[in-house]
Amino acid sequence: MDHKPTYRDLIYEIVKCIPSGRVASYGQIARMVRRCTARMVGFAMASTPENENIPWQRVINSQGKISPHGAGFGSALQRQLLEEEGVIFNEENIVDFDQFGWKPLD
């Protein structure tokens, strides 16, 4: 916490604001933080400390799908966690943003 908060920390704060059962896209987060791009959001998610309670699972790509981050099973876990929260995936493994898309006003 600290004296030198990086953009990653700002992204974490926003991600932690996402309520359960809701999802947001990388671009959505990136646009909330100035000077931040979608890639940085993904990189920040990759560095999410397990100590913190960051719902990184609620962050997906603009297509409403989960991106394969390395091994692959990680995305499977992410999808399971979202389903536990009530998020529904269709046959294409896509989440309907119109239903589960998070909005700052929500």
Place this chain on the structure above:
DNA sequence: CGGCTGACTCTGG
């Protein structure tokens, strides 16, 4: 101090 990398997004063909 310089260069490479990354869980993305957008536009063109």
Place this chain on the structure above:
DNA sequence: TCCAGAGCCAGCC
């Protein structure tokens, strides 16, 4: 409609 390439910026080596 699907595939491919370029852009973006902070963090790390």
